[in-house]
Amino acid sequence: MSRRQFVGLAGSLATVLGLGLVGCGGGAGKGSAAGSAAAKDVKGAAESKKLVVGFDKSYPPYGFVGDDGEYTGFDLDLAKAVADKQGWEVKYEAIDWDAKDTLLNSGAINCIWNGFTMEGREDDYTFSEPYMLNEQVLVVKKDAGIKGWDDLAGKTVITQTDSAAQDVLEGDQKDLAATFATLDTIGEYNTAFMQLESGAVDAVACDLSIAQYQLAAKPDAYTQLDEPLSSEHYAVGFKKGDTKSADAVAESLKALYEDGTVKDLCDKYSSYGLSFDNWVLK
Template identity: 70%
Template sequence: MKKFTKILAFAATACLAAALVAGCSGAPEKQELAAQPAPAEQQTPEADAPAETTKLIVGYDNSYPPYGFIGDDGNPTGLDLDLAAAVCDKLGWEFEATAINWDAKDALINQGSINCIWNGFTMEGRENDYTFSEPYMLNEQVVVVKAGSDIADLADLAGKTVVTQVDSAALDVLDGDQKELADTFAALDQLTDYNNAFMQLESGMVDAVACDLSIAAYQMAANPGAYTQLPTSLSSEHYAVGFKKGDTELAKQVTDALKELYADGTVQKLCEKYADYGVTVDNWVLFE
């Protein structure tokens, strides 16, 4: 009996060992199957994920009417800000207007705080520093004096004090192509914005203001009879939207949208909105 009991115990042990061996040898096979990726048709393609909306962060000078300024209601307004908002609406983008210090614009666009400069921004002479949209508006650099001044043309500026904005297109011209003229001035002062420049002109602290044609038109429209624009301009140029160097796709999308906005009449309406500020659609140069 003892011998038979030992045989039964041995047999039971052998069966248990065999079961354990069989169980262990099957486990890796199941784990390997579990690790296999799901069939391609069951996977969610990346294309199904919602596309990220482009956000256009426009850097602008909030004391640069009629292109960018603070309206009577305390909100940002101006032709360029309205154009930017219309572009974003057409393309389904988010729009954000960010008031900047004009002389900090390069640092801001390079670090990504803004992704375009859209504020009566002259492209000539800056082509190596930015990627631009196609030009959309004709502009000139002109000189404005007080009505009744003895300054009738550019030659009469000799010995006079002229003021312009820091890092402006007018300053670039007077430091470049018109340097010989600027060398005849008693002084060429620089201020942070044109509103202060025209206040100094009105008070007699300076004799003339060198500025964009649009700025001159705005100041003369806002102050009838107060100022006179000299008949000879300093230069002729164009406004465009400036982007970080190499951002060609964004520039192209904005250019194409502006062409469409001209075609559908939006540009005409916006220029009429700012007609009292001296804006005219006759200076628009971007078409289909």
């Protein structure tokens, strides 16, 4: 979504941390999948020549509020570059994540672009080709003595409500979760990491991007376990059936990779833990 430069890394990270992290890579959309009869006539980006990006403004480095009060982030910059390639206007709409499906179906936005996990959502949206590798991972305190999954037996793990991490721990990795003392959920990740830092919980299960951001902000406080819970991908989500817009965005993303724009943007946000190595659309 966009799914958020700063002067000085330490001050920047502290500013963004105060906004709170919301797990945009969360579980499959559970809002309205059909849309109203009126919404069926809403024009997509390719037809309207206007890209209206629905994003979570508290999800660095993909989308957040900068020190100047303006929206910024990797996905927002990427969306602007795509719009320029296509000759489209671009507009950013910070949204309530729980309302994303209603807003998309009503035409208030015409895409969801902000670290948006596609796996498990394929029946609800038409996606661009995936552009970024993501994983669900576990983060623990560096001095906790937790080196691997076995060390989490009898421990308290927390994740965001309705997130991809929750889906994985209640699905493919349910046997692992059964070894935990508890698997707790919370509304947003910033509070989850505050609880980890205070010792109220032993581990946070989250998107790789969130883990990378937190580790970049507090490298002496946290460590990420080597084995991921799952691997997945970020893509741009459009209203079901809007293949013309999805294809146009994928075409432009490939061109932006070829001309070096993607590398430049990855470098721009590398201090937040974003890695060019995770780019997959070439």
